[in-house]
Amino acid sequence: RLKPGSNTVTVQAIGEDGTSQSISRSFSVTKPIPRTMIDAPLSNQSINNQDVLVRGWALNGSGVKEVRVSVNGTHIGNAQTGLSRPDVNNAYPGYPGGDRSGYSYTFSDSILISGYNTIIIQAIGNDGTIQNSQTRVYMPELLYHSTYYYTTFSDAVDVQLVRNAQTDLYGNGWESAKRVDVESHMNPNNYLQFTPVNDKSSAKTLQITASSLNVRSGPGTSHGVIGSVARSQTYSILGQSNGWYQISYNSGSGWVSGTHVALIGNTQTMPSLPSAVEVTASSLNVRSGPSTAYSIITSVSFGQTFSVLDTSNGWHQINANGRIGWISGQYTKQVKKIPGELYQFLILSGSSGISSSNLNTELSGKGILAGQGEAFMRAGRDNNINEIYLLAHAFLETGNGTSTLANGVWVTSVDGKAVAPKRVYNMYGIGAKDGDALRLGSEYAYKQGWDTPEKSIIGGAKWIADQYINNATYKQDTLYKMRWNPATPGDHQYATDIGWALKQTRNMDMMLEICQRNNIPLRFDIPSYR
Incomplete structure (x- = not known):
């Protein structure tokens, strides 16, 4: 019944004869200050393909009336309050309801934008006083620009057909690809779930x-x-x-x-991570229409992720390795991540901005690669290659730093001729052709002088840069450019297989994971034909 500030207590003694005597004392009451805390999510935590749980506690000298949750300045709901928190009551005694001061609220990551997002908790007391706390979370940032080529898409396809583009889609081994399949694999629009900003006139x-x-x-x-x-x-x-x-x-x-x-074009931010479905069956048929009554045109495998182009009767339309078809939603789950086919537009040139210490964190437990963060940083800097791409490439080729070729091979002869014995290393599998990979890969490393892990990391990165990513003549710094070379179609193409770029993207999820952990944006170059 006491109010904050000055209070007076009066004691009055009344006798049987009606006489009275009173005495008063004044004293001041100080109300405990409001307190709030956000226990989760952690500050700068990366969020991807998951609901966001906001939890913590709130105290107010008048009791807590409600806890409001806002994201990026927009109120999204009120948290559940009254959750048990005896630890808080022990730490800050004297608050009404202190032992049940916990709160909790869960929301979908679909409301987050690319980059940093601010979450604000507003605890409102029964007396109207307000106490705020805030944290921020990171949604993997996807940056892109469009490159506008003078070549028409039709003319570019014509060149590929003249160059005898190949495919293994027809079940008869390698053979010439049909025009419709070349167009399907080559058309960038088949792999996008957003409409890029058309800024050609302002380039x-x-x-x-x-x-x-x-x-x-x-x-x-x-x-x-x-x-x-x-x-x-x-x-x-x-x-x-x-x-x-x-x-x-x-x-x-x-x-x-x-x-x-x-x-x-100018750098743009994708509206959000594209909505996608992930295959949950070991193998799933892709059909020409949205039911089992339609013919099977190809299949997809467990864990593959695809943009949803359309939906009908519980079926999803996707681009499966360049073929537009339908899969049953019964054997998929909704995810919010980068569909694998988008990786063919990921820019592999330029530094990611990751520090050597963070590189070493990623390299921890990776065999002979552990502790080589400075070497990967120098390899990226000297050769203008994304260091995270180099890590992913090396992890793949060396079995996370455990392969024989990565751990050093003693070479005594090269091309059949005796040489001064030397232990050499090859971190990217360069020159290690199928059939005799260990000998050919180690002999190539010997010729290049890669007699330390550092030399192999840096020297191999130079080879990757010189051949394609920063080639002086062609500069093909995306998988799409390596395969189709939209600047000069038909020239300096890495493969004749129309599915090559898509097949390579299956090994690049690791780049996204590392970027998410280190809050590094991914950059894409989206080709646009005339």
Whole structure:
């Protein structure tokens, strides 16, 4: 019955004869300060494909009326209160209801945005006083830009058919792919569950696609040639006119024809991680329509993840290795993660920004790779390759640092000729061709001088960079570019198999896991044909 502040207690003694005597004393009452705590989620915790549990405790000198939960400034609901917390009552005695001061609230990660999200807890007392606490969680950030090629999609497909694109889809071994299957595998739109921002008109950078392109003094062939630029070189766009682009050139500027450049769009953020389904059966038929009455066109396997293109009667339409078909939802589960086919657009060049100490955390327990964080960082920095991609590549090729080739092979002869004996290492399986992988991989490492794990990590990264990711002529830094080379279709393609890029994506989930643990954004390059 006491109120905060000054209170007066009066004692009055009344005799049998009616006389009375009273005495008063004044004293001050201080109400305990409101307190709140968020126990979960932890600050900067990564969230992916999971509900978010918010729990903690709240105390108020007048008792807690309600606990409100907000995400990014939007109230999403009120937490369940009155949960048992004797530990809190022991630590902060004197609060009403202190032994039942716990709260809990669960929400779907679908309301989170890419990047950091702020969760605010607002504990409101019965007297109207408010106490806030906040934390933040990280939703894996997906960044992308579009690259706009002058080549039409139809013309690019024509080139692949002329080059005799191959497939093993028809059940007869390797044979020439049909046009419809080349188109299905090659069309970027088949793998996207969002519509990229069309910022072609506002692109600020271009890349040269011709082997050599004249630079002219003005926007047209009537203007004089002042020099030339080479394939894969990039330039800032200063202006444009009638299909020509003005670029910085030789301390001045010049103009190049838009028919021989690719325009690089600005960095955008994907709206959210795409909705997808994951296969839960060991093998699941993909049918031409949404029921078992339709024919089987291919199959998918346990753990594979696909974007949902459409739904009908409990069936999901997906792109299964380039074939559009339907799978029964009975044998899938809804997930919120990157569909595997999107990895073919993941940019493999450039540093991820991860620290050497965090690299060593990821390398812990990985056999001979443990403690090599500085070597991987140098390999990425010196060769302009994503360090996390190098880790994933090395984990795959070495069996997490346990393979014989990774742990060192004693070489006494190369190409059948005796050499000075030396132990060599090969962390990426370079040169280790099927049939005689150990000998060929170790002899290749000997020729390169990879006589320490560090030399193998750094030298192997240079080979990967020089061949494709940062090739001086072609710069193919995504799996899609390695296979289809949209800048100059048909040239310098890694494989003839129309399914090659998709097949490689099955080994890249590890990159996402590492990025999630270290709050590192993934970057994608989405091709767009004219």
